[in-house]
Amino acid sequence: MRNLLFPVFSLILLVSCSEKKSDKNFVLSGNIKGLKNGTLYIQRIKDTVLVPIDTITIDGDSHFTSAFNLDSPEMLYLFLDRGVTNSLDNNISFFAEKGNMNIETSLDYFTADAKITGSKNQALYEEYRKVISRYTDQNLSLVEKKFKAYKEGKLDAVAKMEKEQEGITLRRYLYTTNFAVNNGKYEVAPYVALAEIYDINLKYLDTIQKAMSPKVAQSLYGKKLNEFITQRQKAEK
Incomplete structure (x- = not known):
């Protein structure tokens, strides 16, 4: 009986974990080719000031993912804190909408190389x-x-x-x-x-x-x- 209950319990736990992963209605993933270390900030404008929604630390892997709830389609900003330079090429605007979006770019041409998919807006x-x-x-x-x-x-x-x-x-x-x-x-x-x-x-x-x-x-x-x-x-x- 215990042997039968264990796989059933495992299945319930797996379903429960899956539900937790999908409780956000917006997922942003991407890759910044050439970036080894740095911090990414997803920001929105609130009262004319950019405020952070999420912070992502890059340490070795240039891929990133962020998930949060989005009430309405909105222009958001992906800001790269390079840490050691004062480059002006550090902010990508993207029109976020519910679902999955992806941003592929490079460290050298962060804004110019940006390829953004997953949003009709x-x-x-x-x-x-x-x-x-x-x-x-x-x-x-x-x-x-x-x-x-x-x-x-x-x-x-x-x-x-x-x-x-x-x-x-x-x-x-x-x-x-x-x-x-x-x-x-x-x-x-x-x-x-x-x-x-x-x-x-x-x-x-x-x-x-x-x-x-x-x-x-x-x-x-x-x-x-x-x-x-x-x-x-x-x-x-």
Whole structure:
């Protein structure tokens, strides 16, 4: 009888352990090629300040795993404390959502080499950033040309380039609005509205608000966008 009870007890214990491992709704795994020692911090923005959610010590093995509960899809940050250097290449932003996500990168090019998978919001955000980077590059090019023209006293050229910059800003704002409206079923929509075009005309924010699905409207960023629009409406009356 005891021989029969032992495997049954072992099975119950195994199931119990499995349940404990799966009680978190978000799991982040990854690998930082070349990292032997260091500390990783998973952080979120709270009251405009980055605060840690989890701390991971790397000691010999460059692979890492973190699991915790995520109430709503949210932009989080993977910060690498290199310990001995002051490199600026130490923070990876990623749009976390419930389920399993993976970040593969390298120590030498921590941010640039980052390959992030497992999140539809992250994939959409990466598509968005590719387009926005073109507007950013165009603007930086004009800034350089404008500075040179100003030094040479070519004020007419400076005024013309300022008009071009205004056009770039307008196109960037319109693209962001269209992106948010077209992706109203995903939490990335209210996020880019708040992060990129918070100062746009209220009618555009109102259009984005109406395009959000009920689920997104109740998400972290959906609620923040609704609150923000309400505050602006009161301030502009």
